[in-house]
Amino acid sequence: MAIKSDVRTEENLIQVVRDDGTVLDKKLEPEIGEADLKRLYYHMVLTRAVDDRLLRMQRQGRVGFYISSLGEEAAHLGSAFALKTEDWIFPQYREPGAAFLRGYPLLKYVCQILGNSGDLMKGRQMPNHYAYKPGRYLSVSSPVGTQIPQAAGFAWGAKIRKEKIVTLVYFGDGATSQGDFHMGLNFAGVFTLPTIFFCKNNQWAISVPLSRQTAVPTIAQKAAAYGIRGVRVDGNDLLAVVQVTREAAERAREGEGATLIEAVTYRMGAHSTSDDPRIYADESKIEQWKPKDPLVRFQKYLAVKGIWNAAFEKEMTEKVQEEVTKAIQEAEKLPSPAPETLFDDVYAELLPHLKEQREEAAQFKHLGKHKE
Amino acid sequence: MPTVNMIQALNDAIRSAMRKDDRVVILGEDVGKLGGVFRVTTGLMDEFGGDRVIDTPLAEGGIIGAAIGMALYGLRPIAEIQFSDFIYPAFDQIVNELAKYRYRSGGQYGCPLVIRTPSGGGIKGGLYHSQSPEAYFIHTAGLKVVMPSNPYDAKGMLLAAMLQEDPVIFFEPKRIYRAAKGEVPEKEYAIEFGKANVIRQGTQVTLLSYGAMVVEAAQAAEKAAAEGIDVEVIDLRSLVPLDIETVIRSVQKTGRVVVLNEAPKTCGFAAELIALVNEKAFLHLQAPPLRVTGYDTPFPYSLEHQYLPSVERILKALKDTAHF
Ligand SMILES: Cc1ncc(C[n+]2csc(CCOP(=O)(O)OP(=O)(O)O)c2C)c(N)n1
Ligand SMILES: [Mg+2]
Numbered sequence: 135m136a137i138k139s140d141v142r143t144e145e146n147l148i149q150v151v152r153d154d155g156t157v158l159d160k161k162l163e164p165e166i167g168e169a170d171l172k173r174l175y176y177h178m179v180l181t182r183a184v185d186d187r188l189l190r191m192q193r194q195g196r197v198g199f200y201i202s203s204l205g206e207e208a209a210h211l212g213s214a215f216a217l218k219t220e221d222w223i224f225p226q227y228r229e230p231g232a233a234f235l236r237g238y239p240l241l242k243y244v245c246q247i248l249g250n251s252g253d254l255m256k257g258r259q260m261p262n263h264y265a266y267k268p269g270r271y272l273s274v275s276s277p278v279g280t281q282i283p284q285a286a287g288f289a290w291g292a293k294i295r296k297e298k299i300v301t302l303v304y305f306g307d308g309a310t311s312q313g314d315f316h317m318g319l320n321f322a323g324v325f326t327l328p329t330i331f332f333c334k335n336n337q338w339a340i341s342v343p344l345s346r347q348t349a350v351p352t353i354a355q356k357a358a359a360y361g362i363r364g365v366r367v368d369g370n371d372l373l374a375v376v377q378v379t380r381e382a383a384e385r386a387r388e389g390e391g392a393t394l395i396e397a398v399t400y401r402m403g404a405h406s407t408s409d410d411p412r413i414y415a416d417e418s419k420i421e422q423w424k425p426k427d428p429l430v431r432f433q434k435y436l437a438v439k440g441i442w443n444a445a446f447e448k449e450m451t452e453k454v455q456e457e458v459t460k461a462i463q464e465a466e467k468l469p470s471p472a473p474e475t476l477f478d479d480v481y482a483e484l485l486p487h488l489k490e491q492r493e494e495a496a497q498f499k500h501l502g503k504h505k506e
Numbered sequence: 507m508p509t510v511n512m513i514q515a516l517n518d519a520i521r522s523a524m525r526k527d528d529r530v531v532i533l534g535e536d537v538g539k540l541g542g543v544f545r546v547t548t549g550l551m552d553e554f555g556g557d558r559v560i561d562t563p564l565a566e567g568g569i570i571g572a573a574i575g576m577a578l579y580g581l582r583p584i585a586e587i588q589f590s591d592f593i594y595p596a597f598d599q600i601v602n603e604l605a606k607y608r609y610r611s612g613g614q615y616g617c618p619l620v621i622r623t624p625s626g627g628g629i630k631g632g633l634y635h636s637q638s639p640e641a642y643f644i645h646t647a648g649l650k651v652v653m654p655s656n657p658y659d660a661k662g663m664l665l666a667a668m669l670q671e672d673p674v675i676f677f678e679p680k681r682i683y684r685a686a687k688g689e690v691p692e693k694e695y696a697i698e699f700g701k702a703n704v705i706r707q708g709t710q711v712t713l714l715s716y717g718a719m720v721v722e723a724a725q726a727a728e729k730a731a732a733e734g735i736d737v738e739v740i741d742l743r744s745l746v747p748l749d750i751e752t753v754i755r756s757v758q759k760t761g762r763v764v765v766l767n768e769a770p771k772t773c774g775f776a777a778e779l780i781a782l783v784n785e786k787a788f789l790h791l792q793a794p795p796l797r798v799t800g801y802d803t804p805f806p807y808s809l810e811h812q813y814l815p816s817v818e819r820i821l822k823a824l825k826d827t828a829h830f
Contacts, residue, residue: 273614
């Protein structure tokens with residue numbers, strides 16, 4: 135079923151579930167089994183709980199820095215869920231739920247935030263910058279937008295090898311101003327690549343509003359300039375996100391090329407723990423968006439379906455809290471990465487000049503929290 | 507053994523890499539039908555088709571960004587940047603992405619991408635078809651950087667580049683693309699990275715160089731010999747990893763060193779080489795190490811031969827060092 139939408143005006147937005155949980159458009163409601171609906175709800179609750187606990191730990195000085203995805207959970211969870219396990223995700227830094235859905239273990243996630251010896255990235259990157267190859271999850275980097283042409287190139291590789299996989303790349307509204315956005319979408323258009331460009335339009339790039347990124351009313355309409363399809367979806371509506379992403383993935387798999395999805399959402403917290411939105415943002419905007427909370431909306435949808443009730447909520451919350459607490463406790467026991475790992479993985483092999491530098495470094499006391 | 511120029515040797519290397527491994531693809535501007543503006547990829551599109559020899563949109567950042575994705579997928583891409591002067595639009599993708607992918611993912615992902623790019627001046631290319639930007643990339647952890655000076659090395663090093671698990675910036679000295687001729691075996695062979703080539707044995711001064719300047723280095727050494735100065739000429743060819751052992755062994759023998767490259771002087775690779783010599787062979791030195799390099803100006807059009815290190819300038823440095 136082809137979704138039709140006018141992506142040129144702000145008023146038009148694909149929506150499946152109303153704020154009260156009832157279905158607005160039956161034709162658009164994606165088929166999702168009960169087990170998967172529960173799994174999705176679990177991940178919504180988990181993602182929010184993890185963000186909440188780690189933010190608090192940052193305030194307590196137990197975590198150096200953190201980026202929360204509060205309010206944007208449906209956008210990334212719905213889109214990641216809509217893919218097949220053989221598809222690959224090119225992340226930005228604000229999609230923890232997508233990583234969890236792809237099997238990134240919670241303990242490993244917390245270890246990454248702490249940068250300790252349990253971290254798969256060996257403590258090399260700032261919090262929220264992870265990669266998880268077993269889950270076909272690529273590597274987060276800080277430079278905004280760089281992952282966009284990479285996702286196109288990966289899909290291109292698959293297309294050349296005639297493997298029917300799809301890549302999905304996450305980025306923010308700010309990233310659409312980068313040259314990499316233009317190049318990635320343009321390459322995907324010219325070579326009909328199986329890529330989903332998934333823009334989480336949370337209306338802000340740190341303190342800069344969307345109106346400073348573009349003079350057109352929507353991001354989705356930029357697709358037209360690249361000869362690819364554009365879709366604009368309510369990013370707080372998990373079901374709508376699943377539906378539009380599924381359709382984009384199917385089209386991509388069938389050789390019909392790329393889609394730019396604009397998921398309209400709102401950043402309900404600060405950009406990061408280093409930010410203070412009181413300086414630049416109108417707090418009443420947050421109030422306006424509260425009734426659209428993606429977790430509450432999904433909860434109501436599940437209630438209408440007879441899946442969610444108070445007992446289910448209690449069970450889910452307790453399970454998640456216990457898991458998060460356990461992961462944090464375990465992770466906090468682990469020491470810093472061993473100092474000599476500083477020189478690993480610069481290249482596949484240790485080059486002579488790095489071997490020499492490693493020997494030099496070994497003469498000095500380790501200044502981190504590493505315990506022998 | 508056939509005698510070929512560097513373009514033919516490179517073409518031969520790419521062709522055999524593509525025949526051997528169907529994961530090898532080429533992408534860049536004008537690399538397809540035209541065979542590249544310098545014709546290095548001539549005939550490859552005919553043999554391997556448009557899926558493997560790809561003319562891309564005119565966007566270096568897109569070429570490298572997409573090639574990174576291809577390498578992550580498991581292809582073995584060779585990306586061509588038409589002139590190294592135009593590599594800067596891709597600088598972020600190279601420095602922040604390509605070079606760091608393995609490290610930042612804790613070794614989960616590697617990015618075996620070879621970037622070929624013609625570099626250097628002397629072809630009347632002015633500011634934007636003459637630059638030697640190798641220092642930026644040598645400075646960046648995670649990249650391997652090489653520059654052959656003759657057809658034999660060009661083929662062997664490109665085939666070696668294809669065997670690396672990490673990204674390689676492969677600079678091609680375009681001034682001697684056609685002028686440098688030599689015997690090149692038809693079979694495949696790889697020249698190990700990190701091994702310098704002593705192209706002339708000598709006892710009194712060590713002359714270090716790479717790329718097109720190796721030609722002038724050899725000429726200057728002959729002239730010096732006529733004046734009684736016995737120069738050892740080393741073609742570094744692999745800049746990262748660097749064969750520092752061969753360099754130091756030579757300096758320990760000669761006690762004198764001149765470094766020659768055509769890139770600008772300040773913070774160029776010559777400065778790094780001299781620092782290394784000072785660190786590792788200071789007590790063997792009998793004269794201050796000298797640099798002969800391009801000047802700290804943009805690369806000029808009409809005065810390019812004033813800018814490029816000449817045999818005369820090199821010879822003067824060799825004499826100054828020898829008679830210090
Ligand atoms: C190239 C680059 N410039 C600046 C920054 C600093 N920076 C980090 S995130 C950010 C805003 C990004 O906004 P957006 O793309 O909308 O993503 P969001 O944070 O809203 O999810 C900025 C300016 C950066 N990381 N990279
Ligand atoms: Mg944003």
